[in-house]
Amino acid sequence: MKIHPYLNFNGQAKEAITFYKSILGGDFDGGFSYFSEIPGIDHLSDEEKNRVMHVTLKISEEVKIMASDIMPSLGHKLNVGNHNYISLMPDSKEQGEKFFEGLSAGGKIEMPYEKAFWGSYFGSFIDKYGNGWMVNYNLKEGEE
Known part of the structure; x- marks a missing residue:
């Protein structure tokens, strides 16, 4: 699936x-x-x-x-909220930084992309279109 x-x-x-x-x-x-x-x-x-x-x-x-x-003419209404995030799992710390910097441009950073206590580089933001994103790169053995 x-x-x-x-x-x-x-x-x-x-x-x-x-x-x-x-x-x-x-x-x-x-x-x-x-x-x-x-x-x-x-x-x-x-x-x-x-x-x-x-x-x-x-x-x-x-x-x-x-x-x-x-x-809108069919009764649809867009409700932007914090109920959904797209979580990206990049192949490298650098790719994660590229994705974070690019996609967060013009948006609101919630957590900067930096080393987290669980052994990953992580950041989250709401992009300029109102969608939530998380970028999480799991460090490999020996990486800082």
């Missing part, structure tokens, strides 16, 4: 997932699907027709981040 985070945005899905790709790498698996592609959806405004219905950022076979925009 695999579990992939699915993020909702209020008209920022394309911008946000493109930003995440610029830091984390990967490819858009299947491209972007828009609400304008739904048959019989002519009653939507042009702005809502151009919202992202679905996109998958495939970072590796094991890691995918999926996203979509909400549709």
Whole structure:
């Protein structure tokens, strides 16, 4: 079984997932699907027709981040909160620092990326789109 985070945005899905790709790498698996592609959806405004219905950022076979925009005219409401974080487990301390610095730009750092008492480098933040992230690199034997 695999579990992939699915993020909702209020008209920022394309911008946000493109930003995440610029830091984390990967490819858009299947491209972007828009609400304008739904048959019989002519009653939507042009702005809502151009919202992202679905996109998958495939970072590796094991890691995918999926996203979509909400549709206010259909009664959807985005509630940003602290109920969900994306936890990254980088391959090196340096990769973790790159991810932390890049993704936290313009956001709010909760804990800086630094050595933690449990033998890892760890940091957490809320990004500029309101999503929570944790970066945790487990030190290997002999690493500081």
